[in-house]
Structure formats: C-alpha cells, structure tokens
Amino acid sequence: MVFSRLFRRKSEPDVLLEQGLEKTRRGVFSEITRLFDRNALDDDLYEDLEMLLIQADVGWDVSQKLVAELRATVDRERIKDPADAREVLRQEMIELLELATRNRTVKILQRGVPFVIMVVGVNGVGKTTTIAKLAAYHQRFGRSVMLAAGDTFRAAAIDQLKVWGERRQVPVIAGPQNGDPGAVVFDAMAAAHARNVDVLIVDTAGRLHTKHNLMAELEKLRKIMVRHVETAPQEVLLVIDATTGQNGLVQAKEFAKSVTITDIMIAKLDGTAKGGIAFSVAKELGTPISYVGTGEKATDLAEFRPETYVDALFFGTGDGL
Amino acid sequence: MFESLSDRLTETLGRLGRKGRLTEDDVKEAMREVRRALLEADVNFKVTKDFVAAVQERAIGQDVLRSLTPAQTAIGIVHDELIAVLGAEREPLRIPERPPQIVMMVGLQGSGKTTHTGKLALHLRKENRNPLMVAADVYRPAAVNQLQALGKQVNIPVYDEGTTANPVDIATNAVRFARERGFNPIIVDTAGRLQIDERLMQELVDIRDKIKPTEILLVADAMTGQEAVGVAQAFNDRLGVTGLILTKMDGDARGGAALSIRAVTGVPIKFIGTGEKLDALEPFYPERLASRILGMGDILSLVERAQEQTDEGEAERLQDKMFKGQFDLEDFLAQLQKIKKMGPLTELLGMIPGLGAQLRQAKAEINDDDYKRIEAIIRSMTPKERRRPDIIQFSRRKRIARGSGTDAQEVGQLLTQFKEMQKMMGQFGAMAKKGKLPDLDGLEFGAPGMPQLPGHLNAPNRPARRPNPKKAKRRR
Numbered sequence: 001m002v003f004s005r006l007f008r009r010k011s012e013p014d015v016l017l018e019q020g021l022e023k024t025r026r027g028v029f030s031e032i033t034r035l036f037d038r039n040a041l042d043d044d045l046y047e048d049l050e051m052l053l054i055q056a057d058v059g060w061d062v063s064q065k066l067v068a069e070l071r072a073t074v075d076r077e078r079i080k081d082p083a084d085a086r087e088v089l090r091q092e093m094i095e096l097l098e099l100a101t102r103n104r105t106v107k108i109l110q111r112g113v114p115f116v117i118m119v120v121g122v123n124g125v126g127k128t129t130t131i132a133k134l135a136a137y138h139q140r141f142g143r144s145v146m147l148a149a150g151d152t153f154r155a156a157a158i159d160q161l162k163v164w165g166e167r168r169q170v171p172v173i174a175g176p177q178n179g180d181p182g183a184v185v186f187d188a189m190a191a192a193h194a195r196n197v198d199v200l201i202v203d204t205a206g207r208l209h210t211k212h213n214l215m216a217e218l219e220k221l222r223k224i225m226v227r228h229v230e231t232a233p234q235e236v237l238l239v240i241d242a243t244t245g246q247n248g249l250v251q252a253k254e255f256a257k258s259v260t261i262t263d264i265m266i267a268k269l270d271g272t273a274k275g276g277i278a279f280s281v282a283k284e285l286g287t288p289i290s291y292v293g294t295g296e297k298a299t300d301l302a303e304f305r306p307e308t309y310v311d312a313l314f315f316g317t318g319d320g321l
Numbered sequence: 322m323f324e325s326l327s328d329r330l331t332e333t334l335g336r337l338g339r340k341g342r343l344t345e346d347d348v349k350e351a352m353r354e355v356r357r358a359l360l361e362a363d364v365n366f367k368v369t370k371d372f373v374a375a376v377q378e379r380a381i382g383q384d385v386l387r388s389l390t391p392a393q394t395a396i397g398i399v400h401d402e403l404i405a406v407l408g409a410e411r412e413p414l415r416i417p418e419r420p421p422q423i424v425m426m427v428g429l430q431g432s433g434k435t436t437h438t439g440k441l442a443l444h445l446r447k448e449n450r451n452p453l454m455v456a457a458d459v460y461r462p463a464a465v466n467q468l469q470a471l472g473k474q475v476n477i478p479v480y481d482e483g484t485t486a487n488p489v490d491i492a493t494n495a496v497r498f499a500r501e502r503g504f505n506p507i508i509v510d511t512a513g514r515l516q517i518d519e520r521l522m523q524e525l526v527d528i529r530d531k532i533k534p535t536e537i538l539l540v541a542d543a544m545t546g547q548e549a550v551g552v553a554q555a556f557n558d559r560l561g562v563t564g565l566i567l568t569k570m571d572g573d574a575r576g577g578a579a580l581s582i583r584a585v586t587g588v589p590i591k592f593i594g595t596g597e598k599l600d601a602l603e604p605f606y607p608e609r610l611a612s613r614i615l616g617m618g619d620i621l622s623l624v625e626r627a628q629e630q631t632d633e634g635e636a637e638r639l640q641d642k643m644f645k646g647q648f649d650l651e652d653f654l655a656q657l658q659k660i661k662k663m664g665p666l667t668e669l670l671g672m673i674p675g676l677g678a679q680l681r682q683a684k685a686e687i688n689d690d691d692y693k694r695i696e697a698i699i700r701s702m703t704p705k706e707r708r709r710p711d712i713i714q715f716s717r718r719k720r721i722a723r724g725s726g727t728d729a730q731e732v733g734q735l736l737t738q739f740k741e742m743q744k745m746m747g748q749f750g751a752m753a754k755k756g757k758l759p760d761l762d763g764l765e766f767g768a769p770g771m772p773q774l775p776g777h778l779n780a781p782n783r784p785a786r787r788p789n790p791k792k793a794k795r796r797r
Contacts, residue, residue, distance in 0.1 A: 245546025
C-alpha cells in the first residue's frame with residue numbers, strides 16, 4: 001500500500017473498486033467462472049479459456065503462459081474437479097499481478113517538502129480526471145494540495161484543470177496557453193514551497209510514446225523539479241486506459257525509457273474493458289500498479305489490489321471461491 | 322516490439338521450402354503465426370478466427386503449396402484478405418439530398434472527438450465549405466472552451482450555449498442557427514460516454530432524432546483492445562453509425578481495432594487521425610493499414626515524419642544548395658538535428674519495408690551515439706570552418722578533436738566523407754540539369770528533405786546508402 005504505513009486511510013478503497021466494477025463483472029468474465037462449471041478438464045475447456053483471456057486483452061503471450069501453467073499444475077497434482085482447477089487459475093493470476101505490487105516502496109511525506117506527483121500518459125487516457133481523483137485522495141488525509149497546469153498544448157486543458165481545482169478547492173498554478181511547461185513547473189515548485197503545500201500534482205500534455213522530442217521534455221520537467229526538491233518528483237504516475245490493447249505494454253516500456261515511472265494507474269475500469277493489459281505490464285515490467293480508476297467522479301479512485309482485481313474482473317465475487 | 326508477421330511467415334515457410342515440399346500441415350503451422358500476429362495487433366478474437374479460416378482455405382486451395390516463394394505468396398494472400406475486409410474502396414462523407422450536411426461525432430471518453438471535430442471542420446473548409454462546430458459536450462470540464470479554442474485557432478465559428486443547457490436543445494438550436502446564417506456543414510461534438518451508460522446513450526438517440534444527421538461518425542482510438550468490437554456494436558445498434566474515424570494513428574499501435582470494427586459492423590473507415598495538429602486528418606487507405614497490421618514496414622509513416630520536420634521552402638532551398646555543391650557542414654548539422662527529432666535511427670530503419678531482417682544484423686553497427694560524435698565534431702568547429710571545411714588543416718583538426726573529445730583521425734574521416742558526399746550531390750545536380758534524373762517529387766516513396774548521411778565514423782569511404790525504392794515497392 002502506498003501510504004498505508006504512514007497514514008491511516010479514512011475510507012475503504014476496496015468498496016469503491018467493487019462498486020465501480022459491478023457493471024464489468026456481468027460481462028465476459030463471469031464466463032470464466034461458468035467455463036469451469038463443465039464436467040471435464042478437456043482440451044476444449046483450455047481452448048475456450050485461452051480465448052476468454054485474449055478477449056480480456058491479457059495478450060497472446062501471457063494467455064498462453066497462464067493456460068500452460070494451469071495444465072501443468074492440473075497434470076502434476078492430478079486435479080480432476082474443474083472447480084479446483086479454477087482456483088489454481090485464480091491463484092496464478094493473482095500471483096502474476098503481485099509482480100506489480102511487490103516492488104512498491106513506502107513513500108514518505110516530509111513536513112515542509114512538497115511531495116511532487118507528475119502524471120504522464122498518452123492522449124485521452126484520463127490524466128486530468130486522474131489528477132482530480134488524486135487531489136481528492138490526498139485531501140482525505142488532510143493534506144494540502146496544489147495543481148500545476150503543465151499541459152499547455154491541448155486547447156483548454158488549463159481551463160479543464162482549473163475547473164477541477166475549483167471543485168476540489170485547491171490552487172492551480174498555470175501559465176499561458178502554448179507556453180513553456182517548464183516555466184509552469186518552475187513556478188509551481190516555487191509556489192508549493194512558499195505556501196507550504198504538502199502535495200503538488202503536475203499535469204502534463206498527453207503524448208504518444210513515439211514522439212521522441214515530447215518524451216525528452218518529460219526529463220526536462222523532472223530536472224526543473226529536482227532543482228527545487230532533490231527527491232522530486234517522488235511519484236511519476238503513468239496512466240493507462242483499461243480499454244487499451246497490446247499497445248499498453250509498449251506505452252509503459254517507452255515511457256519508462258524517458259522517465260522513471262514509479263507508479264501505474266489503470267483508468268476507465270468502469271467500462272466493459274477488462275484491463276487485461278495489467279497482466280502483461282506486471283509480467284514484463286514489474287513497475288508497481290498502484291491505483292485503478294472506476295468512474296468520472298473525483299472519488300472514483302481505488303488502490304490496486306491483485307486479489308480484488310482478479311476477482312472483480314475475472315471471476316465475480318461471492319460465488320464460493 | 323513484436324516481430325512482424327511478414328518476418329515470421331518468411332521464417333516458417335522459408336525454412337519449410339528448403340526442405341523440399343510443403344504440406345497442408347506446414348501451411349496450417351504458418352496460419353498459427355497469422356493468428357498470433359492478428360491477436361497481437363488487437364484484432365478481435367472472433368474476427369481473427371474467421372479471417373484465418375478464409376486465408377487458410379485460399380492458401381491450401383491454391384497458391385502457397387505450389388509456389389516457389391511460399392512465404393511471399395502467403396503474405397500476399399493475407400494482405401489481400403486484409404484489404405478485402407477493410408474495404409477496397411475509400412468511402413467519402415455522405416452528401417445529403419437537401420443541405421445542410423450534419424455530422425455527429427460520438428465515441429468513448431478520450432478517443433479524440435473534440436480534436437477531430439476541429440480537424441474535420443478544417444478539412445471541410447479547405448473544400449470551400451462554410452462549417453459550423455457545435456459544442457454539445459456539457460459534461461467534461463472545459464470541453465466547450467476546448468472547442469472554442471480550436472475554433473479560434475482555425476477561425477471557424479462555434480455554436481455553444483454554455484454548460485447548463487441540455488445537449489439535445491443545443492444541437493437543435495444550432496441547426497436552426499446554421500440554417501438562418503447559411504452555415505453548412507454542421508459538426509456536432511458530443512460528450513464521451515460509455516456504451517453501457519443507458520441515460521447518455523439515450524441522449525444521443527434524442528439528438529439524432531431531432532437533428533437527423535447525414536452522418537454519425539464513431540471516433541475510435543487506434544490503441545483500443547478487444548473491446549473495440551463491443552463498443553462499436555453498441556453505438557451502431559443504438560444510433561446507426563455511418564463511418565469511423567480512427568485516431569492516434571501517429572503512434573505505433575497496429576490498429577487491429579479498425580479491422581475488427583469494420584468486419585463486425587460493416588461500418589466503413591472514413592478518416593484517420595495522425596497527429597495533434599489540426600491538419601493531421603487523412604482519408605483512409607486500406608492498403609496502408611493492412612501493411613501496418615502485418616508489421617510490414619511503413620515507409621509512408623517515415624515520409625510523414627520527415628515531412629513533419631521539413632517545410633517545403635526550406636527543402637527546396639536545400640536541394641538547390643546540394644545540387645550546386647554548396648551544401649556545407651552547417652546545413653548538414655541542421656539536417657542531423659531534424660533526423661534526430663524523427664526518432665532513433667534503428668526505429669526509422671525499421672519502417673523501411675523489407676529491411677527488417679537485414680536490420681537485425683545491422684543493428685549492432687548502427688548506433689545513435691554516432692550522431693552525437695558527428696554533432697560534437699561539427700559543433701567544435703568555427704562557423705567559418707563549417708562553411709568552408711577545406712580550410713581545416715592539421716592544427717585546426719587537432720583543436721576540433723580536443724574540443725569534441727574525439728581524435729584527429731575521426732575528424733579527418735568525417736571531413737573526407739563529407740567531401741565525397743558533397744561531390745556526389747554535385748554530380749546529382751549536374752545530372753538533374755541534363756534531365757537524366759526523374760523528378761524527385763514524383764517518386765512514389767521519395768522522402769523530401771531526407772539528407773544522405775555519411776556512413777558511420779568507423780567505416781570510412783563507405784558510400785552513404787539510401788533506401789532502395791525497388792525494395793520499398795516489393796511489398797505491393
């Protein structure tokens with residue numbers, strides 16, 4: 001858990017996740033549970049399972065691996081009951097996602113030193129909405145929050161952040177449209193210091209990971225932050241849209257090349273997407289997945305938990321598993 | 322990135338070819354590779370299944386078994402079938418029987434509706450139309466401001482009623498307003514919504530029933546995974562979508578979602594979005610997407626990236642200079658910077674069709690750090706030296722080497738190569754004058770403004786290589 005060792009949480013995030021994923025659960029993924037209602041563990045079942053995993057954007061490689069492992073375990077332990085095999089699969093999937101939680105580090109908020117979060121991602125993944133959610137999240141712990149409008153490129157991105165700032169009643173540091181995001185970050189760092197802000201959340205323009213000059217800009221922003229606070233940005237959050245297919249992994253890899261990603265958020269899990277990309281990301285990168293986004297409201301943010309994720313999206317809950 | 326399908330097929334079928342005869346099982350083995358490649362490109366699972374079945378039938382039925390180049394034949398069949406599904410003909414926007422033409426933009430959150438409303442309006446104005454954009458997204462903070470800002474950028478009016486009005490009323494009033502003022506077409510930007518959000522989907526139906534649009538365009542992100550089909554089907558079932566805009570195609574997503582949507586809904590792809598700038602909207606070419614899904618290299622993207630970095634006047638001036646043999650090290654440095662902005666060299670080379678296999682061998686040799694060394698050397702020269710490299714003799718050479726952290730020999734190599742390049746350019750120019758050269762702009766794959774790089778520093782005298790246009794054409 002990101003802050004739990006140092007700060008007590010006031011709400012129980014799992015409840016939010018479950019509510020947000022309510023709609024999703026009714027989709028393809030109770031089908032996995034139903035799949036194992038069959039009598040025999042035969043080739044058809046494994047084939048159908050692979051299909052369901054791929055349909056959830058788990059990806060070809062990882063799906064193959066999950067199914068092969070399941071088969072091996074079933075053979076080795078002479079499992080006959082499909083319900084037992086289902087539990088094996090469930091554990092396998094949870095373990096895979098735990099690759100994305102075991103590298104979590106405890107982040108420390110120091111009095112008088114702003115905790116800087118830089119939010120990055122490709123266009124349209126929901127960075128600005130995520131920022132509103134993060135602001136609400138930290139406000140719940142009684143921390144003072146400030147936002148920096150680092151997306152000076154997209155039309156009205158600054159206005160959008162200001163609207164959220166007003167709603168959350170937090171100050172927003174902004175420069176002119178098409179201005180230098182570096183200047184905005186510089187001002188915001190100074191302001192955060194001067195006003196003794198606990199958490200500064202920096203918005204950045206959406207950028208496709210193939211645009212090398214834009215990717216290089218992220219490093220420049222980081223350097224500006226470092227000039228004020230040596231450890232900043234303490235959090236670099238990559239937002240990935242749950243609807244994204246296999247390109248999500250490419251995104252994560254490419255962003256990681258330009259700037260050290262400390263946390264990943266899987267956004268838009270309130271739709272029908274299963275967020276299967278989390279498995280590839282966990283397996284290939286091991287970068288901590290820390291949050292999930294489950295709606296358009298500022299409170300629709302939950303901490304990422306492998307077990308909840310797997311149960312809510314793939315198995316449904318309360319079915320005796 | 323994934324290995325490309327064309328490489329894999331070459332490997333599977335090529336290996337088998339040498340064995341002597343291909344059997345049906347060999348082809349089936351190859352089809353597994355096709356299946357995998359499509360799934361990795363995010364083509365929907367069911368669509369992939371049907372597609373592979375069709376390809377397999379054709380492959381076994383005729384061409385591949387008897388072919389001397391089974392891999393090439395198989396790739397050809399896959400490519401053809403992809404185009405068949407994507408739609409061989411490009412479908413333009415519908416023209417209404419009675420004006421005005423009304424276009425409604427719909428889609429999920431973050432797919433790019435507002436940006437593409439602006440792009441489409443600009444596109445239509447270039448056809449001498451008089452478009453009006455309508456801000457009917459009252460939910461997302463500042464969506465109305467965003468459309469207004471885009472309108473201001475391209476000087477196209479935006480109709481809005483703030484964020485307190487009802488989107489159905491806004492759309493209806495906007496159409497009346499447009500009729501009174503003679504605006505045509507009308508492009509209505511709607512809020513992003515989940516296809517399972519009953520209330521918001523009903524809102525779209527209400528807007529549609531009120532304004533009776535000529536065209537309902539679904540805006541979809543090229544990076545979308547398996548859910549693309551479900552989303553498109555839901556929008557199509559409720560609204561009757563007439564076309565698709567595939568956005569963010571300037572990234573490296575394979576765009577399999579487009580294939581799925583087209584195959585399942587039959588909705589034609591009308592445009593693709595290729596960048597954040599408002600003129601980055603292009604008509605859809607099935608051929609290009611087919612090549613991309615197959616990972617067969619993308620020479621056109623390369624050209625696009627080159628164009629992004631070059632303006633025409635500048636390119637002409639440079640060409641002139643090159644042909645006159647006046648191209649100096651300053652120009653060279655400037656060109657180097659531009660190439661750098663286009664991306665790492667290995668990635669650029671990967672876009673050249675047919676170069677995939679060779680590239681893997683060459684990769685060890687090609688090094689982006691070579692750029693840095695060349696840059697450092699040139700930057701250590703005085704402006705005079707850059708303009709007239711001839712004056713660089715022994716002591717200057719030593720100074721430059723010291724300044725750039727290289728040695729005098731490396732500096733010498735660069736100068737020798739540069740001189741050769743200059744000579745070649747001069748000859749090129751002379752030939753062009755005599756009319757021996759084809760018109761460069763007319764070359765199908767000519768990349769404007771792409772300078773020739775001397776080979777890297779450790780291989781003096783190696784002539785600069787240019788992508789062979791014949792190779793590029795082979796993919797057809």
